[in-house]
Amino acid sequence: MGFATEFKEFAVKGNVMDLAVGVIIGAAFGKIVDSVVNDLIMPLVSKVTGGLDFSNYFIPLAGQTSTVLADAKKAGAVFAYGNFITVAINFIILAFIIFLMVKQINKLKRNTPPPVAPPAPTPEDVMLLREIRDSLKK
Known part of the structure; x- marks a missing residue:
């Protein structure tokens, strides 16, 4: 296996892509939280502390x-x-x-x-036994 093939496999694995998305979202979220702290909360703290x-x-x-x-x-x-x-x-x-x-x-x-799993399909032998039971009742 060549270096390029090995790198391609590494780069397109789900873990690397998930990590990349996480880093990008984390950076964007960090900017939002930084703005909340600097633009909304710190002015209130400054007001409470007398403009300190x-x-x-x-x-x-x-x-x-x-x-x-x-x-x-x-x-x-x-x-x-x-x-x-x-x-x-x-x-x-x-x-x-x-x-x-x-x-x-x-x-x-x-x-x-929690999500409810759909009921498991009834096995074929149980279905046959039910049919036999129903036919005997008649």
């Missing part, structure tokens, strides 16, 4: 005097602990949203009855 924005909290390591993180990074190294706090809060919110979604999906799965 952790992303500009940093310690300048190169003697910068700027109060904006982007400008301080241009001037030299910074210890951007506020950005880490923001990312950590985003992760916690994201994990909570995913938890709620998985919980709902599991609840829906439990509420749906």
Whole structure:
């Protein structure tokens, strides 16, 4: 078996295709969840905390005097602990949203009855015995 044939078999197997679809859907879903966190939830958190924005909290390591993180990074190294706090809060919110979604999906799965298998066809010998029984009753 040649290398090209072997690769073709690997690439068209169901597992690889399922994985590719999963990665693509996961990336698209990640963008949706990221938008929910950044555009819907974080503004509410900011409102509740009085407009507190952790992303500009940093310690300048190169003697910068700027109060904006982007400008301080241009001037030299910074210890951007506020950005880490923001990312950590985003992760916690994201994990909570995913938890709620998985919980709902599991609840829906439990509420749906399992598919009922169609009854197995009656064996031929049983059918013949029934015919004999019915003819004897007459």
